[in-house]
Amino acid sequence: MSKLIKALIFFLCLVxxxxxxxxxxxxxxxxxxxxxxxxxxxEWTLRFLLLTLAMTxxxxxxxxxxxxxxxxxxxxxxxxxxxxxxxxxxxxxxxFDWDEIVTDIIKRPYITFGMLxxxxxxxxxxxxxKKMMKRLGKRWKSLHKLVYVIALLGVLHFILLVKADLQxxxxxxxxxxxxxxxxxxxxxxxxxx
Numbered sequence: 001m002s003k004l005i006k007a008l009i010f011f012l013c014l015v016x017x018x019x020x021x022x023x024x025x026x027x028x029x030x031x032x033x034x035x036x037x038x039x040x041x042x043e044w045t046l047r048f049l050l051l052t053l054a055m056t057x058x059x060x061x062x063x064x065x066x067x068x069x070x071x072x073x074x075x076x077x078x079x080x081x082x083x084x085x086x087x088x089x090x091x092x093x094x095x096f097d098w099d100e101i102v103t104d105i106i107k108r109p110y111i112t113f114g115m116l117x118x119x120x121x122x123x124x125x126x127x128x129x130k131k132m133m134k135r136l137g138k139r140w141k142s143l144h145k146l147v148y149v150i151a152l153l154g155v156l157h158f159i160l161l162v163k164a165d166l167q168x169x170x171x172x173x174x175x176x177x178x179x180x181x182x183x184x185x186x187x188x189x190x191x192x193x
Contacts, residue, residue: 009070013077016044017084034092041085042114042161043168046154048078050175053151057182072128075147079125082118110160117153120146151176 020040023029029036055071094101105111124144126132133140155176159169 006069006073010073013048013073017041017081034088038085038088038093041081041088042158045078045081045085046158046172048074048081049147049151049154050172050179052078053147053176053179053183057179060182076125076128079121082121086118110157113153113160114157117150117157120150120153124150148180151179 020029020037024033024037027033052071052074055067055074058067059065090096090101094104105115124146127136127140127143136143155169155173158172159166162169
């Protein structure tokens with residue numbers, strides 16, 4: 001994959017957040033722009049997370065290595081979007097009132113799941129460099145398997161947040177289940193034999 005194509009994909013990954021902030025700046029996010037910012041950044045986190053998880057099955061289906069060359073970039077965009085999501089929650093929802101934030105984390109399961117997912121995502125982002133891959137060796141692969149737990153927590157976070165119209169979170173759950181089945185089907189079949 002050429003550097004030009006990779007750069008183009010990188011800039012395409014910036015488009016959703018750029019448009020979101022543009023609409024915020026132009027006051028085009030409706031009656032509750034802070035809620036739209038928080039929710040949209042969370043949804044884009046989940047989309048990039050599922051896209052990242054899709055790279056290994058895509059490589060298996062195509063027989064080509066190019067999806068794996070994009071996986072780290074998509075994973076770092078997951079972290080970028082989740083940081084924006086968390087910042088909007090801490091700043092725009094709670095104005096950095098740490099007592100209120102801690103109470104919210106304890107009281108609301110969807111916040112608990114979201115914070116747990118973010119906490120697990122931090123070491124993955126910090127160890128995403130080639131240097132860290134070499135330093136951690138086999139432990140790197142084990143650590144990065146946390147992405148499956150993070151994805152599950154992210155979907156649960158969204159399902160518990162929505163409460164009423166579950167259509168969109170169920171779509172994400174179905175995509176995640178499909179990715180799990182495609183990813184782990186060879187392992188399960190091998191164990192059955």
